[in-house]
Structure formats: structure tokens, C-alpha cells
Amino acid sequence: MSQVLEILTLQSLDDEAAALRAALADIERRLQGDEELNAARRDLAAIRARQETARRDQRRLEGEVEALSDKIAADEKKLYDGSIHSPKELTNLQHEVDTLKASRATHEDALIEALDAAEQVNREAATAERRARVLEGRWQLQQQELRHEVLRLGDTIARVDAKRDLQKTRIPPRSLHLYEDLRRRKGGMAVSRLTGGSCGGCRVSVPDGIRRKALAISDIAQCPNCERILSVG
Ligand SMILES: [Zn+2]
Structure with a gap:
């Protein structure tokens, strides 16, 4: 074979090795992580944070409604147990009970809204969890395939490199x-x-x-x- 043909053969082996190395680098980059899965995990984390806020709101409002109910019960007890004799005091107390009940109604409305919001965010969390799980499963499979591909490419690169080394000995x-x-x-x-x-x-x-x-x-x-x-x- 002429020198130029030997060199041409080396050039195509070098091209092949370069293409294989580029493919390997691409797979190694893909092995760094799955963008869709990372995005799904971020979404899920954001939804969980909102879930936590919704739970806190709910607990706070439940506590407030409970405290108001306790106060109303205590005031009503005083109102009806005959311990207060002054009509003015009784009127004032009745007024306080009415005010507390109005406040409790407002808090109860807010609690219902908070419960609805919590339910909504729980549904979103369930959907996001399912999605993350599906993508996680897909990523596990992909990783396996990519790792096999890394091994396969590694073998091929070694074979081509050996051919290149041999081919170099044929050129002055x-x-x-x-x-x-x-x-x-x-x-x-x-x-x-x-x-x-x-x-x-x-x-x-x-x-x-x-x-x-x-x-x-x-x-x-x-x-x-x-x-x-x-x-x-
Ligand atoms: Zn030229």
C-alpha cells in the first residue's frame, strides 16, 4: 500500500476514535443527571413547602377557633350560672360573647378556606410524587443502559486505539x-x-x-x- 493510503487509513481510524470519544463524552454528560427528573424533584420540593405552609395555617386557625370556643364557653357559663347580678355587667358580657362568636365565625370561614387549600396542595403533591416516581424509574433504566453503553464504547475505543497504534507503525x-x-x-x-x-x-x-x-x-x-x-x- 502506498504511504498516502496508509496515512488515509490512519486518518479514518483517528476520525473513528474521535467520534467514539465524543459519543462517550456525551454519554458521560448524560449520566450526570436527568434534567426532566431534576425539574420534577424541584417541583415536588416546592409543592411540599407549600403543603407545610398550608398545614401550619390550618393548625393555627384550628387553635384560634378552639381558643375562641373555650373563651365563649367560659363566658356563657358565667352568663347563666347566676354568679353575676349586675344587669350592666351581664349586658357587657353578652356583648363580649357576641363579639367572640362573630370572630369565631370569621376564623371558621378562614379555616374552611385553609382546608380547601390544603386539599388542593395535597392533590398537587400526589400528582408531583407520581410523576417524580415514574421519571425516577425511567432514569434508573436509562442509567443502566448508559453504563452498558460506556462499557461497550470503552471496548470499541480500545480496539480502535490498538488499530491506530499498529497503523502508525506502518508510516515512516x-x-x-x-x-x-x-x-x-x-x-x-x-x-x-x-x-x-x-x-x-x-x-x-x-x-x-x-x-x-x-x-x-x-x-x-x-x-x-x-x-x-x-x-x-
Ligand atoms: Zn489544499
């Missing part, structure tokens, strides 16, 4: 150095095809002398414009 050191330098500088494309008298890398027409050199099996010809190694056929 000077040519290999030229190839590696060009690959670095030319966006991974060190070898370009000579088609219709032009370089496939930069599309510039190549002089006859260089074209003839490219056709010679033992020689390496470079594009005078972009420096790429020219391959024929």
Missing part, C-alpha cells in the same frame, strides 16, 4: 509527524483527495508537477495552498 516517522501536525492544524483533515485537478480540502487547483508527485506511490505530495497531503483515487 517523518510522514507520521507531518500527518499529526497537519491533523492538529487543519481541523482533523490532514489528507485531502485530489479530484479534477483540485485539492478536496481547499478547492484550489494543483499544478501538474505536484499532481504527478501525488500519483507516485512512494512519495508524499502536499497541496501548495493548504499544505494537506494529497491522495489520489
Whole structure:
């Protein structure tokens, strides 16, 4: 095989290894976490915080209604047990009881609203929990698949790297150095095809002398414009 064909083979192995490494990096990035699941967990945490607030509101209002009821019961007891004789005092006490009852009614309305709100947020929490569970399950499966894929890609990369190492031994050191330098500088494309008298890398027409050199099996010809190694056929 000509030197250029050996180099071309190395270039396709290098391309393959680069593509495999990019695929591996992508999978490793995906293994960092599932965005949908993270969003679902955040939603659930926010709903749980609202649930806690709703529970606190409910407990506070229940406590207030209970305290008002106790106070009303105590006042009504005084009102009817004959311990107060002054009509003015009795009127005042009756007035206080009426005020307390009005306040209790307001608190009871607020409590009903709080209970409705708590029920609503509980339903939301149940939905969010189900969603997070489903996504969690899906993520577990995905992780398994991704880990298998990491192993599979690791094996393939090792095989391709071994082929690359072997292929490098088939190329004279000077040519290999030229190839590696060009690959670095030319966006991974060190070898370009000579088609219709032009370089496939930069599309510039190549002089006859260089074209003839490219056709010679033992020689390496470079594009005078972009420096790429020219391959024929
Ligand atoms: Zn060129």
C-alpha cells in the first residue's frame, strides 16, 4: 500500500476514535443527571413547602377557633350560672360573647378556606410524587443502559486505539509527524483527495508537477495552498 493510503487509513481510524470519544463524552454528560427528573424533584420540593405552609395555617386557625370556643364557653357559663347580678355587667358580657362568636365565625370561614387549600396542595403533591416516581424509574433504566453503553464504547475505543497504534507503525516517522501536525492544524483533515485537478480540502487547483508527485506511490505530495497531503483515487 502506498504511504498516502496508509496515512488515509490512519486518518479514518483517528476520525473513528474521535467520534467514539465524543459519543462517550456525551454519554458521560448524560449520566450526570436527568434534567426532566431534576425539574420534577424541584417541583415536588416546592409543592411540599407549600403543603407545610398550608398545614401550619390550618393548625393555627384550628387553635384560634378552639381558643375562641373555650373563651365563649367560659363566658356563657358565667352568663347563666347566676354568679353575676349586675344587669350592666351581664349586658357587657353578652356583648363580649357576641363579639367572640362573630370572630369565631370569621376564623371558621378562614379555616374552611385553609382546608380547601390544603386539599388542593395535597392533590398537587400526589400528582408531583407520581410523576417524580415514574421519571425516577425511567432514569434508573436509562442509567443502566448508559453504563452498558460506556462499557461497550470503552471496548470499541480500545480496539480502535490498538488499530491506530499498529497503523502508525506502518508510516515512516517523518510522514507520521507531518500527518499529526497537519491533523492538529487543519481541523482533523490532514489528507485531502485530489479530484479534477483540485485539492478536496481547499478547492484550489494543483499544478501538474505536484499532481504527478501525488500519483507516485512512494512519495508524499502536499497541496501548495493548504499544505494537506494529497491522495489520489
Ligand atoms: Zn489544499
